[in-house]
Amino acid sequence: MVSTQPILSATGLTMEFRGFVAVKDVTLSVNEGTIHALIGPNGAGKTTVFNLLTKFLTPTRGQISFRGNDITGLKPAEVARLGLVRSFQISAVFPHLTVLDNVRVALQRPKNLATQFWLPFSSLSVLDDRALELIDAVNLSAYAHLTASELSYGRKRALEIATTLALDPAMLLLDEPMAGMGHEDIGRIADLIRRVAKNRTVLMVEHNLNVVADLCDRVTVLARGEILSDGSYATVSADPRVREAYMGTEHE
Amino acid sequence: MAVGTQYLAEQQPKLSTTSLVLGAIAIAALIAAPFFFYPVFLMSILCFALFACAFNLLIGYVGLLSFGHAAFFGGAAYYTAHAVKVWGLEPLTGILFGAAGAAAMGLIIGFIAIRRQGIYFAMITLALSQMFAFICLQVPFTHGEDGIQGVPRGHLLGIIDLNQPLSMYYVTLAIFLFGVFAVWRIVNSPFGNILKAIRENERRAVSLGYRVDRYKLGAFVMSAALAGLAGGTKAIVFQFATLTDVQWQMSGEVILMTLLGGIGTMIGPIVGAGLVIALQNYLASSQFPVTVLIGIIFVICVLLFRRGIVGEILELMKRKPKGNV
Amino acid sequence: QNISDNVVKIGILNDQSGVYADFGGKSSVAAAQMAVEDFGGKVNGASIEVVNADHQNKPDVASSIARQWYDADKVDAIMELTTSSVALAVQGLSKEKKKITMTTGAATTELTGKQCSPYGFHWAYDTHALAVGTGGALVENGGNKWFFLTADYAFGYSLEEQTSKFVKSKGGQVVGSVRHPLAATDYSSFLLQAQSSGANVIGMANAGLDTANAIKQAAEFGITQGGTRLAALLFTLAEVKGLGLQSAQGLTLTEGWYWDQNDENRAFAKRFQAKTGKMPNMIHVGTYSTVMQYLKAVQKAGTDETEAVAKALHEMPVQDAFTKNGKVLPNGRMVYDMYLFQVKKPEESKSEWDMYKQLATIPGDQAYMKAAESGCQLTQ
Amino acid sequence: MSTIFGIPAPALYGQILIGLINGSFYAMLSLGLAVIFGLLRVINFAHGAQYMLGAFAAYLLLTYAGIGYWPSLFLAPLLVGAVAIVIERFMLRRLYGLDPLYGLLLTFGLALIFEGAFRHWFGAAGKPYAPPAQLTGAMNLGFMFMPIYRGWVVVASLFVCIGTWLLIEKTRLGAYLRAATENATLVQAFGVNVPLLLTLTYGLGAALAALAGVLAAPIYQVSPLMGTNLIIIVFAVVVVGGMGSILGAIVTGYVLGVLEGLTKVFYPEASSIVIFVIMAIVLLVRPAGLFGREE
Amino acid sequence: MSNQPLLEVRGLNAWYGESHVLHGVDLDIREGETVTLLGRNGAGKTTTLRAIMGILRRRQGTIRLRGKDLLGLPLHKVAQEGIGYVPEERGIFASLNVAENLMLPPNVSQGGMSIDEIYTLFPNLHERRSSQGTKLSGGEQQMLAIARILRTGARTILLDEPTEGLAPVIIQRIGDVLVELKKRGMTILLVEQNFRFAKKVADRFYLMEDGRMVNSFPGHELDARMDELHEVLGV
Ligand SMILES: Nc1ncnc2c1ncn2[C@@H]1O[C@H](COP(=O)(O)OP(=O)(O)OP(=O)(O)O)[C@@H](O)[C@H]1O
Ligand SMILES: Nc1ncnc2c1ncn2[C@@H]1O[C@H](COP(=O)(O)OP(=O)(O)OP(=O)(O)O)[C@@H](O)[C@H]1O
Ligand SMILES: CC(C)C[C@H](N)C(=O)O
Ligand SMILES: [Mg+2]
Ligand SMILES: [Mg+2]
16 A cells, blocks of 8 residues: 555755764655665664654744644644654653553543543553553564563563554554564564554654665665655665765675 | 763552552541541641642652752642731632642643753752742731731631641541542553653654643642642641741752652551651750751661661562662 | 649740850740749749740741740740740730740830730840930930941831931931841941941941941941941940940940849859859849749739739739849839940950949839830730 | 932942942852862852851961961861861762762751751851951042952952862863762862862862851951851852852852842841842853853 | 683683573683684673673673782672773663763773873864763764773773674774774783674684583684574674
């Protein structure tokens, strides 16, 4: 269901930190239903772009629109409520809650069961079915009652994806989902991403080029805050500038 | 080690039958207590215990250390005392008025303080409450150092004569039980679950779409209102509202009560309040300077029993192997 | 037996650790014990017991101690009650509980005014006596433009009000006033304000450490050299000692008792010093006097029942180490002669505690308000 | 007599000057707090008590050893610093790595102990302490008499503040301090004796407070409660300046002192709360404080 | 190259709180050698480095540097023996700028690189020398972390996953740097998951599993042992 309709587009995005321009005039559009990769050398500004898109940073200049709405002036929580949800470069779970509770926390908001301070805790059990379904989807059923801190790194990332999916977001932003992960986990997460991307859009930052090549419909290469190249993996990897700035000579 | 992302509390065990039985015994004991102890002493424990529970709602379950809770406790005492003495309000209405006033103050102070976390939050609440104490010193209705004296206890709902020590006691007990139940309910509710999540990983909660500031502010206001409930009740029990209750030493005392009993446990603050009040009562007529002893307890608690009395007992019962960072 | 529980229990409730601790404090407890000894240790065959507590200048602390003393510990009467806020609270509670209080440590005339009690007695001094004594002396010496430095609570207001009234009645004027919080540390800005108002007297309607600090700072900023005079309206031997003669010299002040006035006083003071290490001021001896007088009243009434003792207290003249001509007005005010003193220069002082020159005697009737003018309901 | 906004100019200048003197104490105290907070992540609630201890050390040295003001200016901070070092070694040290709130609570308890004990021994009434003979008297500035001693305090505090600032921002030692603030283990893994650094820093911060105490002794009485309320104002100063910012602590200290002085002229009723009001406004506009970095 | 190992680890056990993580690790590194630790996530590679440094205090066994026992030394003394540590999480200081970060570690012996040499090696750092340390990107931070150790003259370097999260070009450059360091006679203990990278520099490999050394072989045997590695590492 790859459409050519952009779900998220940013125009002229610029971010300056006390005189240092980390992101320069970036115009980017992500088409609905695609898996889109953002790659580039360290310090290129990828995480910064993520922070801008999800409003954890406010751009110095530029516009962002998501599903036709201008979201440039919104707060991070509001962006998330519109269905644009991110993960962090450093894994983000609620460490002392169980796996089940981690997912339930995420479900509480869309189900409008978050502000009721007068209801008993047990009223949350209506969320259990959906939560277990999500946990199952990321192959964590066996660990549902462990606390998140007891999970291995890779499983934590899976849990993070499950909680993100609980919000049923139209679009996911994943920042280096495979970083620091053992080989056996990489394949699992790649599968998972492919599965969840069936009916939503994914924008991800990733250094593992095999994964990018394998998974992504489109690749945008960022270098020194500017877009260097944009297109299919084959196109960008053939671009000599990309080879020079990013991939180096060793990569086939 | 990021400042403010850690928290002091332990996980709360689920409500079990043993704790229900223990609770029932405790309530029975509280009902019988005035026949064995001096009722005013018991009422003062109840007021402070409720205050400590309200305070614990913030520190124990949101991970925010307020060093300014005296403003709500003492502020409510002033509002209640004024409403009852000057406007002639019925005592319960007066107490509720006090709690509402405290909630309103909670909204203002919380709005400013919630922008920072950890120690910053502690210092800001401390400073704002000290500012409130200065205001109390200046505005006429508080009567400065004299305080509002001789507040009539009156008749509850126009019927029950609160000048009878026993009726006053049972009314105080009822308010106390209501307050403690409220704290318990808030903590163990869908709302409480989000609070827990925020305490664990605030950025993640934001990215899930929670407007965390509103949740924190909500908890802050609830805590302030309950502290106000305690303060208003105290004003009726002691027929008094004074500067003592708004000053920062009072905020320090409620921290001590909670720390001593066990932060983040349901009954810890109650135990702590009982101990501290009993100690102060006992020491008032001895040679030993009270503040020195309170200071020593503080130091000992922080160095040796960070979980507090109840927390340490719960830990012993759990005997779960520890071993995280 | 007509004595409840066969023991007469007297509570000394005062500040023992706060800003006013030197003013009365633990030494007052010693004075009370001296009174019990001097009385003979027993009254009508019943033993006498003195208990004491520190109220930390907090009226709520004081009233809950008092409540417990009455309810649980069977205390019959409470003495001293440092600080007006405390005294008003405890006297109010005692009125409700029908118990006797005899205040020596608080100043406000409210105690025997609008908030008077049939069981409440006010010894030693009050703001009226201070206004007449210290205020009067300065007015007579040409101090006719006053600026007040006032502690921001009931005591300060009362002292300022009484003194202003007195100054105005003598043809002087009040050109301004500023209120400072209790235990402020820096008075220099208030003093500058006072100076630029053109006043020739700065009336300090505060007490204890506050007054002492203000005096020191006034000297530093050359305010006294500039010819402005300081009126330390409430200052006693204990504060003079604390401040030191160097800074305190020349101050005029009003007290009801001084150790070096006569042989009897010197003898009393010597005993007191042996017990406490310091010389008493009017509060200490006043507390001695209240205990003594209370015991005499119990003896006379033959019981410790409140109404009877109160009646005896109202009727009996006061004649003891404290005063020779005291009498109690219907509003509870004990009236006796006060004295105006001046603090000696360091070179005039011959011994550690030789600090006052006596300037005048203020007859009791002038020093204290007439009962009829006090606003006390009991006198109508 | 000329007037400014309806206020006689001498009164205005006088209050500004007094504000500057108060500001000197705010600056010195908040500086010490910032240094300690910076490295140890401890809000030193005992700072007010250490200020008081400094003043008492001077008083006791004079009364029992006949040691005067000038030697005390060095000895008192040394003594208090030594006490602080003991505290760091045996108590604070055990709290590193825990939630920083515990440090706040521990020092709060210590403050209660010190103040309670001194109140018990010395009573609450102040003890007089005379300024040194060289600095007595006043200067006629035309609009007011300026006590020479107070002038000295302003000068001395400026020197201390600038000296400390240079030490921390411009020296290698300062760089260790700042880095150890963030990750003490790593700095130690580079070969720096961090435990010693921490101990000395706490000692230095406390010594700064004690120095302020000695400077304050001749102005205010030496009293057990002298630090109690001051410390909360200083907390507000530190929040306005931006926690941990040395420069922020210094500048804000002086500026708020002066603003407070001005309030006394224009609206005296508000003078005791003006610093807190400013704090609230700053927090609303710049949550990290004027000189602070966003965390 | 002498036969006496420069760094000698025998029967090293280590604990995090109650949990026993290293179970008798043995390890030898000779002067001038580059040794790489391989192992899955959680095998105990980082822990080994931290235990050698003495960052992790709860340990038993022997650790000797040039025959001198390191176990009893406080952390800063170990560093002063000439060991430089580049931690997994890089440890760049936010309150210092890049140049200050670079200058921070005190010299432990003569012969460290000069600032100019370092800036030639890492031009990015020169460009950003006055920005706040943590405002650098991940890769830039990694370079800074390595660079600042090179300045101190430490002759033995413990490097924990220097390539994690880095772009291929940067990895290549870091590889070049390590080769250069080897040429200068530095001793390097490297923890790495990326063995394509490790192969370029390692003289010897150690294979770790569950807190123990399970195998060790010379660098050139890496390709031959690929199958075995797959089994242990789950590649
Ligand atoms: N601070 C800690 N507290 C408790 N256990 C820890 C801590 N750090 C690591 N561990 C545990 O010690 C074991 C070894 O961890 P270590 O970090 O040494 O692994 P590693 O081989 O470096 O893995 P990675 O490749 O993921 O960095 C793991 O089981 C880990 O969970
Ligand atoms: N808050 C900030 N202040 C100043 N500079 C910043 C800030 N955040 C990022 N930068 C700078 O912006 C540039 C881009 O950083 P960013 O973290 O976006 O890189 P990245 O592409 O995600 O790199 P990596 O792959 O290493 O994570 C870097 O040079 C970094 O130093
Ligand atoms: C202790 C006293 C100096 C207090 C003062 N007399 C008052 O009435 O408040
Ligand atoms: Mg990044
Ligand atoms: Mg590792």
